[in-house]
Amino acid sequence: MKGSTLSKQEFTIEDLKRILLEGAGADEGVDLNGDILDTDFEELGYESLALLETGGRIEREYGIALDDDVFTDNHTPRALIEAINASLRALVEA
Template identity: 70%
Template sequence: MAAREFTLDDLRRILVEAAGADESVNLDVDILDTDFESLNYESLALLETGGRIEREYGITLEDDALSIEHTPRKLIELVNAHLKTTG
């Protein structure tokens, strides 16, 4: 069975489900290297996002992972690293 991969589309979906989308921010463009604060996602929204990622993907993220991983690219890389070790 192929390992599951966490993608930018997965992150976009979970961000919107967890915290909604700010109409002034276009999540459909290349946001990989845009920090979450610029995307208008603050700490509470990111905590909810992290919880949803953990539940959906069956992984455990470090408590401070979302405060350290400031961009979608870094968060996606972190989640995929966890998936490789658990898959």
């Protein structure tokens, strides 16, 4: 049962791109469809306020609570996705 719940709640790069676009849009000249996993959020045009809005959307959609430092400590989509999935796993295992 836990495994099926986890697979349903895995957070992916597609989820992140969708939520970023819904919450903050995208800067002109930024291609979120490119290889952005290791690109710093600031280079992608997302500053702390946009990331906090993104965090609120993730929390509501996935039913998890994320500390603000999740966004200040994880500067790339890859790092943020890993941190969010760790939070989701902790929720499932609780």
